Amino acid sequence: MDNDSLMNHWTDSLIESAWKTNPSEQPIPEEEVSYLGLLVFLIPLIVFTLYYIYLRSKHKHKIIEWVDRKFPSSFSEFSFREIQTVLAVAMIKRDRHLFMAKRSRIHQFISNNYNGKKLDVDEIIDFFLDGKIPLVDLMEWCNEFAAYEQKLQTFSFLAEIALIDNELIDKEREYLLFVIRKFEIRNQDIPEILQDHLFESSRKKVSAPKVRFYSCFEILELNESASAKEIKEAHRRLVKKYHPDSQPHLSPDEKKQLAERFQQVQEAYNELMSV
Missing domain, CATH: 1.10.287.110 (DnaJ domain)
Structure with missing residues (x-):
C-alpha cells in the first residue's frame, strides 16, 4: 500500500472513530427531526392557549358575556346584583359629575344588599363605563325573572345615584322615566320628592312627558x-x-x-x- 492510500485509510479510520466516540455530533435521523419540528410548533400553541385561559379566568362575571347576548336562563341573586351594577353604570354615563361618590354608593349598595359570591364591582364598572350596555335586554331579563319589589329597589337605587349631586339633568330624567315604563313601576311607589324631580314638580301628573x-x-x-x-x-x-x-x-x-x-x-x- 503506497503512502497516499495509507494516509487516506488512516484519515477515514479517524473520522469513523470520532463519530462513534461523539454520537451527539452524528446526523439526526429524519424521524427525530420531524418530531422536533412538531414540538417547535406545539409549544407556542400550548403557551398561547394557557395564557388565553388565564385571561378568561380573570373575567369572573357572566355579565361581561351578556354583551354577546348569552343571558342566564334562570334567576340568581349574583346575576341580579350584576345587572343592578351595570344599570347604575348606565346612569353614571349620563352624568359623570361626582363620579367617585357615585362609584362609592354602588359599592355600599352591593355590600348592604348582597352577601353571596364575591362581586367585583370595580371590574364591572371599568368594563362598562366606556363600553356598550345592552339596556333593553337587561331590563327584559329583570322583567322575566325578578319580582316587582326587586325592580322597585333597582329603580330607587338608580334614582339615588342620579341625585347624589342633588340635581337631575335631562339625560338622567329620561333614563329614570324609561326604567319606570319598562319595569312598570307604579306611581304610588315613587316618593313624592322624586316625583317632583321627574314630573316637573307636578304631583298631579300621572304620565311622563315624551322624551x-x-x-x-x-x-x-x-x-x-x-x-x-x-x-x-x-x-x-x-x-x-x-x-x-x-x-x-x-x-x-x-x-x-x-x-x-x-x-x-x-x-x-x-x-x-x-x-
Missing part, C-alpha cells in the same frame, strides 16, 4: 312596550326601507331625505339597544 327614548320608539314605528326582539326586527325592516341605495330612481332631494330618515333609524336603534 328621547319614546321618540326613538316612534321613529322605529313601535309602541313603548316593544321588546328587544321587536326593536331588532323593526330596525332590520326600516334599514332596508330607508337605505339610500334601496331606491336609485329617486331625485337627489328625495335621496337626501331618505338618508336623513335612515340616519334617524340608526340613531334610535342605538339609543334603545345600547348606552
Whole structure:
C-alpha cells in the first residue's frame, strides 16, 4: 500500500472513530427531526392557549358575556346584583359629575344588599363605563325573572345615584322615566320628592312627558312596550326601507331625505339597544 492510500485509510479510520466516540455530533435521523419540528410548533400553541385561559379566568362575571347576548336562563341573586351594577353604570354615563361618590354608593349598595359570591364591582364598572350596555335586554331579563319589589329597589337605587349631586339633568330624567315604563313601576311607589324631580314638580301628573327614548320608539314605528326582539326586527325592516341605495330612481332631494330618515333609524336603534 503506497503512502497516499495509507494516509487516506488512516484519515477515514479517524473520522469513523470520532463519530462513534461523539454520537451527539452524528446526523439526526429524519424521524427525530420531524418530531422536533412538531414540538417547535406545539409549544407556542400550548403557551398561547394557557395564557388565553388565564385571561378568561380573570373575567369572573357572566355579565361581561351578556354583551354577546348569552343571558342566564334562570334567576340568581349574583346575576341580579350584576345587572343592578351595570344599570347604575348606565346612569353614571349620563352624568359623570361626582363620579367617585357615585362609584362609592354602588359599592355600599352591593355590600348592604348582597352577601353571596364575591362581586367585583370595580371590574364591572371599568368594563362598562366606556363600553356598550345592552339596556333593553337587561331590563327584559329583570322583567322575566325578578319580582316587582326587586325592580322597585333597582329603580330607587338608580334614582339615588342620579341625585347624589342633588340635581337631575335631562339625560338622567329620561333614563329614570324609561326604567319606570319598562319595569312598570307604579306611581304610588315613587316618593313624592322624586316625583317632583321627574314630573316637573307636578304631583298631579300621572304620565311622563315624551322624551328621547319614546321618540326613538316612534321613529322605529313601535309602541313603548316593544321588546328587544321587536326593536331588532323593526330596525332590520326600516334599514332596508330607508337605505339610500334601496331606491336609485329617486331625485337627489328625495335621496337626501331618505338618508336623513335612515340616519334617524340608526340613531334610535342605538339609543334603545345600547348606552
